[in-house]
Amino acid sequence: MAYRTLSQYLALQQGNLTPALADVINTIADTCKTIDQALQSGALAGILGSAEHENVQGETQKKLDIISNDYLIDALKVHQHVGGLASEELDEFTPAQANGEYLVLFDPLDGSSNIDINMCVGTIFSILPAKNAVTQAEDFLQAGTEQVAAGYVLYGPSTMLVLTVGTGVVAFTLDPKTQEYFLTTENIQVAADTQEFAINASNQRHWEAPVQRYIEELQLGKTAGRGKDFNMRWVACMVGDIHRILCRSGIFLYPYDRKDPSKAGRLRLMYEANPMSMLIEQAGGASTTGRVRILDIQPTELHQRVPVVIGSKNEVDLVTQYHL
Incomplete structure (x- = not known):
């Protein structure tokens, strides 16, 4: 070939x-x-x-x-x-x-x-x-x-x-x-539904209520009425986690947390969130801070940080719904 x-x-x-x-x-x-x-x-x-x-x-x-x-x-x-x-x-x-x-x-x-x-x-x-x-x-x-x-x-x-x-x-x-x-x-596509999620669970006690609720549901799986059980994956490298999503779908979260309230999020808008959001959206997925679409954010500084929820569209939409 x-x-x-x-x-x-x-x-x-x-x-x-x-x-x-x-x-x-x-x-x-x-x-x-x-x-x-x-x-x-x-x-x-x-x-x-x-x-x-x-x-x-x-x-x-x-x-x-x-x-x-x-x-x-x-x-x-x-x-x-x-x-x-x-x-x-x-x-x-x-x-x-x-x-x-x-x-x-x-x-x-x-x-x-x-x-x-x-x-x-x-x-x-x-x-x-x-x-x-x-x-x-x-x-x-x-x-x-x-x-x-x-x-x-x-x-x-x-x-x-x-x-x-x-x-x-x-x-x-x-x-x-x-x-x-x-x-x-060619033509990489991210399925709208998934059974995999990636998040740094060591920060769980610092998450806001909508993310606490969402991750608890994923952990409970069928017993929480989701109809399926979920697996957690975490590479500690955004490239690795996003690559997995592009290969077999999934959702990646690095949400806002109260561990350091002065920081709006962990990941950088210009160097990480924007390029990865473009890739995921071009593959049929979605990307949000939990409240707004990442690609719509007007940057105010070069090293601006944002929360990131990215991947399979139906799961990203559910996390956004929980933040309303």
């Missing part, structure tokens, strides 16, 4: 996917190959462990967080079609090329707490249209509906690129021999 490469797939797309945008996506995908090679070397390359300082989010960075971030910054800031970059790991945006048509936002290494135990991690990216010839910080503050492309690379038993350019969701697998991404799944 002959598989199309990523470049061949992008060349066939219409609409928002200009040759310039295709070139930006290819550059991100190529840079993720370099990140993948560093991950494969692991302890042999001395990239495991803590970097012994915190990022803008107040989280302890891993060595590979910094390495991955540098790879992406270095590759994209010189790209002729990129006007500016924003990373979860950096306080401020990084200017790139004057008259660059696109802005790129990314989480360079999602789930980095998994690195030292050799579990899956990923890179998440979002691409927005540039608003001005010279990029300003406020140019990044666009609602998720403005994204022209979004995706992630999952570094797992096989390395995969999952992508949307607004015409559905597709998945590519990286061939370790040729170092080419080959299209392996």
